Amino acid sequence: MLAGAFAGLVGSKILVRLGCRRQGAPTPEAHRERTTLKSYFLEELADEQQARRALSALLPGQSEPWLLMAAEGDPIAYFNITILEDDGGLAIQADISGGHFERDAEVLSVLHSLRTELGGVVCDDCT
Numbered sequence: 001m002l003a004g005a006f007a008g009l010v011g012s013k014i015l016v017r018l019g020c021r022r023q024g025a026p027t028p029e030a031h032r033e034r035t036t037l038k039s040y041f042l043e044e045l046a047d048e049q050q051a052r053r054a055l056s057a058l059l060p061g062q063s064e065p066w067l068l069m070a071a072e073g074d075p076i077a078y079f080n081i082t083i084l085e086d087d088g089g090l091a092i093q094a095d096i097s098g099g100h101f102e103r104d105a106e107v108l109s110v111l112h113s114l115r116t117e118l119g120g121v122v123c124d125d126c127t
Contacts, residue, residue, distance in 0.1 A: 037095060037096065037097070037098055037101075038095070038096045038101060038104070038124070039093055039094065039095045039096070039124070040093075040094045040096075040104075040107055040108060040111055040122065040123065040124050041084070041091045041092065041093050041094070041111075041122070041123045041124075042091060042092040042094075042111045042114050042115055042118065042120045042121070042122055043084065043089055043091040043120055043121050043122075043123055044089060044090075044091075044119070044120045044121050045089070045090040045091060045092065045118055045119070045120050046090070046118075046119070047090075047118075048081055048090055050118060051081050051090070051092055051114075051118060052081065054114050054117045054118055055079055055081070055092065055114070058110060058113060058114065059079065059110070064080065064081075065078040065079055065080050066078075066079040066080075067079070068094075068106065068107060068110055070100060070103075074097075074099065074100075075097055075100075076096065076097060076100040076103050076106055076107065077094045077095060077096045077097065077100070077103075077106075077107045077110075078094070078095045078097070079092055079093070079094050079095075079110070080092070080093050080095075081093075091120075092111070092114060092118075094107050094110065094111060108122065
């Protein structure tokens with residue numbers, strides 16, 4: 001289910017809500033699984049190949065998506081190179097998984113590191 005939701009985000013600058021139909025009161029774990037997906041962007045990039053190299057250097061051994069992993073072994077965020085629908089600009093999109101919804105600081109740290117090398121502007125999905 002998550003892979004399809006992330007695939008639907010490519011090229012989009014929108015907030016997506018993942019929902020489940022469950023009966024009864026949700027457990028805290030179930031609530032966390034349904035939590036809103038957040039995205040951050042490193043926008044105004046000039047060169048796709050340079051972005052790929054920078055992502056691969058920072059998150060080695062992966063590509064499309066590049067994963068930021070938690071110590072527990074599950075992904076905190078999925079990084080992809082995308083073309084933004086609103087202005088056609090090149091960007092790196094970081095989608096935070098619902099299970100790690102509150103770990104923005106780690107994701108933003110990666111984007112700021114990438115910005116140091118690539119330039120650009122870090123934005124969230126609500127602006």
